[in-house]
Amino acid sequence: MTDQTEEQTTVVAGEDSDIAVQPAKLDLEETTKKMEKMSMSFSIWPPSQRTRDAVIKRLIETLSDKSVLSDRYGRVPTDEADDVARRIEEEAFNAASASPVAADEEGLETLQCYSKEISKRMLDTVKSRSASSAASPTPDEKVGVTTDPAAEGGESSTVETQS
Numbered sequence: 001m002t003d004q005t006e007e008q009t010t011v012v013a014g015e016d017s018d019i020a021v022q023p024a025k026l027d028l029e030e031t032t033k034k035m036e037k038m039s040m041s042f043s044i045w046p047p048s049q050r051t052r053d054a055v056i057k058r059l060i061e062t063l064s065d066k067s068v069l070s071d072r073y074g075r076v077p078t079d080e081a082d083d084v085a086r087r088i089e090e091e092a093f094n095a096a097s098a099s100p101v102a103a104d105e106e107g108l109e110t111l112q113c114y115s116k117e118i119s120k121r122m123l124d125t126v127k128s129r130s131a132s133s134a135a136s137p138t139p140d141e142k143v144g145v146t147t148d149p150a151a152e153g154g155e156s157s158t159v160e161t162q163s
Helices: 028-038 049-064 068-073 078-098 108-135
Strands: 005-013 019-027 143-148 157-162
Touching: 019 028, 049 068, 049 078, 049 108, 068 108, 078 108
Parallel strands: none
Antiparallel strands: 005 019, 143 157
């Protein structure tokens, strides 16, 4: 093995503001070893608890505050949104961890799976809440006013009905 060195010039400022130029030797093999030690593995899966908590907080806001989702499907009360958000995040995390893509080295595909699971479960939740609230009418909707065309004299009259 040959000793590969490279000469480098270092500029050093002295205490009395004199500038000195000193040659410095840089060993390429040693530098390579240092770089290898410094290189890190980067993985984004699994997310930290802090990240998971931030996801839950954002889910609560999306479910309970005014949003495109709440405009279409209705808002979820904050206390209920907290429970729903925690359930959605936990189920999505478990599904992503168990998915076949969970073996990817950096975790990018697993993180995508996690994100898709959260979106899917959130949408399913608000849709089912909307459908169940539409299926069970409020007390005001139970008593309605209809028009009875068979009233005497051919005139319409209003009749209260109970469903």
